[in-house]
Each structure stands twice: as C-alpha cells, then as structure tokens.
C-alpha cells in the first residue's frame with residue numbers, strides 16, 4: 306500500500322527514540338493485592354464516590370460518578386471489597402481522593418456489562434452516552450473527557466477526524482503495540498467517532514515513519530474503508546495536536562483556537578480502542594495498555610494494567626531495577642512528570658512509566674543563557690523560550706501574556722537542545738502557575754466587588 310508523506314514545518318527535534326519495548330507484545334499484568342483508584346483521572350472536576358467502605362463491587366461497577374459535564378465516571382477495575390476511601394499519592398504530584406479495592410480474584414463483571422453489540426445499530430445519542438457512561442477520556446496524557454470532545458459547539462462543523470498514531474515521545478510503545486495487536490478495534494473506534502458527524506467527515510490516520518509495521522496493520526484493517534493513511538516524518542513533537550493537524554491538513558490553529566475551530570477532531574490510539582470497547586462491548590474503562598521501560602528496569606514490558614495498580618507492584622512483576630534510579634517518570638521523557646513515590650497508581654492517562662538514572666545529567670548545572678537561539682529554532686509553537694525564562698526568573702511572570710507564553714505546549718524541545726542546560730520548561734510552567742493564581746485572584750476580587758451592597 307502506498308502512503309502519502311507529511312510533517313509539520315516549524316521547529317521540531319530528533320531525540321534518540323529509545324523504543325526499547327518496540328518488539329514486546331502486550332502482556333497481562335496479574336491483579337495485585339490492592340488497587341488504589343483515584344477519583345480524578347481526567348481534566349475537570351473529580352468524580353464523587355458512590356460506594357462506601359465495606360461494599361462488595363463487581364468489575365465495571367460505577368464507584369465514582371462524574372461531577373458535572375466536564376468530568377468522568379470512575380469504575381471498579383475488578384470485583385472485590387472497598388477497603389478505604391481517602392487521600393492517596395497521585396501522579397499529579399499531590400495527594401488526591403482515591404478508592405482502595407481489595408480484589409477477590411473472581412474478576413466478575415457487573416451484570417449487563419461486557420456484552421457485544423453491533424455499533425451500527427445505535428443512534429449517535431446512544432453512542433455518545435455509552436462513551437460518557439464508560440468514563441472514557443483522552444488517554445494520550447491529556448485526560449480530557451471524550452464525550453465532551455465529541456460534542457463540539459453546534460456552530461463548529463467537524464469535517465476531518467484524525468487518528469493520532471504518532472507516539473512521538475521516546476521510549477513509549479503502547480500505542481504502537483495496540484496498532485499492531487488491536488488494529489481492527491482501533492479502526493472501529495475511529496469509524497465510531499466519524500459516524501457521529503454529518504456530513505461524513507474525511508478520516509485520516511497519521512503514523513510516524515519509524516512504525517512501518519503499524520502502518521501496514523492499520524492499513525490492512527482500514528482496507529476498503531474511506532480512511533486515508535499518511536506516513537509522518539519521525540520528528541518530535543509530531544503528535545502535538547496542532548502539529549499533527551497542520552501536517553495532515555495544512556490547516557493552522559491560531560492562538561486561542563481549538564482543533565474544532567479548523568474543523569478537526571483528533572483522537573489518540575488508546576482512546577479509539579477504549580471507545581470501541583465502551584460502544585461495541587459495553588465495557589467501561591477499567592484497564593489500559595502501558596509501556597514500562599527505561600534502561601534501569603530489568604524486564605521492560607508493554608502491559609495491560611488495571612487502573613489503580615501501583616507502580617511498585619508493576620516494578621516487582623518486571624523483575625525490579627538493575628540499579629538505583631533517580632527518576633521515576635510517568636509519561637514520556639519529554640513531557641512526562643517526575644514522581645516522588647513508587648506507590649502512585651496507573652490511571653487512565655498513564656501511557657508509560659520510565660525508570661531512569663540521570664545522575665550524569667544531574668552534574669550539569671543550569672548556566673546563564675548564551676543567546677545561541679537554538680531554543681527558538683526548535684520551538685514548534687514559534688515562542689522565544691529564552692525570553693520567557695528571563696521574564697519568569699526576574700519575577701515578571703505577570704508580563705508573560707504579552708509574549709504569548711500560553712502558546713507553549715510544554716513539549717520540552719527547547720530544554721532538550723539548550724547547551725546551557727537551562728530548565729526552560731520548568732520556568733515556563735512556573736510562570737503559567739503564577740499567572741493562573743493572579744487571574745484567579747483578580748476574578749475573586751471582581752466577584753466580591755459585584756456583591757458589595759450599593760450605597
């Protein structure tokens with residue numbers, strides 16, 4: 306099969322891909338002794354617990370109900386007993402409410418779930434409801450509730466649906482394995498998404514050139530369907546929504562715009578798989594494919610893991626570490642988040658967990674900027690990263706909006722190339738947080754003024 310070829314034009318880098326688990330088929334991680342299931346595994350308000358300590362639950366049973374439209378349901382990943390409801394370590398780096406379940410080993414589904422149906426018999430409303438009920442969220446890392454993404458404002462017409470098969474972060478291979486091993490399901494999930502829009506949208510699959518086998522398997526599953534396959538250059542951050550849309554359609558998302566403003570809707574591979582599971586098999590989101598890798602992990606694997614499984618249990622299943630590490634990262638090495646505890650659980654957005662010893666890198670200290678401009682060259686968003694850092698370090702974070710700092714997608718390309726080893730993304734995140742606090746304070750002030758009694 307011949308593929309079209311494409312990429313984004315502005316910036317980008319070529320870090321070593323380190324896809325150490327590329328050839329490791331998905332294995333099933335056995336059920337651990339305890340599952341710690343956070344009520345917040347998505348963007349938006351955390352779910353509210355609807356079970357009590359001591360309750361017996363079945364797999365797929367609702368244990369946390371969405372608190373509003375921009376929120377997501379949470380389900381029991383297996384059958385067992387509720388042991389605890391309370392705060393626990395969370396991959397966000399904070400403590401958050403979680404429900405601890407002791408599995409009973411039966412792994413029994415809740416009655417009425419796990420039933421195969423023909424999705425083509427369902428109406429659009431029924432499909433959206435199944436996806437919402439199942440608690441599906443963007444599984445590439447963002448965690449945006451999928452039912453919200455699939456319900457754009459009525460004045461925004463979706464004419465292009467895109468499958469993001471780039472998986473451009475080094476080390477991560479769980480999407481790649483899904484495309485190889487579950488290609489029919491992934492393509493069906495994509496068709497389900499496309500069926501929600503009228504007139505029928507153009508459907509495009511973008512896969513990086515370093516995943517030739519995935520191009521073939523998805524190509525086979527998409528044969529005789531109205532789906533275009535595009536081979537993308539292997540370049541980071543090819544999987545960024547804006548970069549992908551530009552590469553595949555030539556459309557540019559301006560500042561402040563979202564993909565639906567240019568008629569596009571992007572879904573990640575794991576999300577499409579979860580959409581198919583929820584619609585065609587009535588299975589709520591209770592497990593996911595995750596890569597466990599890094600040079601210091603003894604047996605690196607791609608695993609089917611139940612949500613709530615703690616990293617410490619997976620580490621043991623993978624044979625432990627070959628030596629002490631100083632970085633545990635959830636996500637990829639470019640955009641992932643360093644963790645402070647091995648007790649954090651796998652959530653809906655955990656695409657990968659990396660065990661890394663960065664001692665050598667640690668010996669490099671943040672040095673003054675030499676104005677080489679390399680960070681500007683590689684920035685895919687057209688930022689001036691050195692200037693953003695300058696302002697943030699000098700406590701001028703409140704001036705940053707005028708420099709367009711919100712455009713920064715925190716891809717880490719600037720930090721990767723900086724010869725002075727400046728912690729650019731760290732400072733940009735800091736500046737964003739300061740600005741968010743200033744904005745919240747201003748909003749509260751305005752609301753208070755509005756409430757003051759008139760003289």
Ligand code: SF4
Nearest residue numbers: 684713714716717719
């Ligand atoms: S982290 Fe932000 S500033 Fe740095 S290259 Fe990526 S988008 Fe540009």
Ligand code: SF4
Nearest residue numbers: 674675677678680723
């Ligand atoms: S890459 Fe580093 S040293 Fe070069 S201009 Fe950017 S911040 Fe300064």
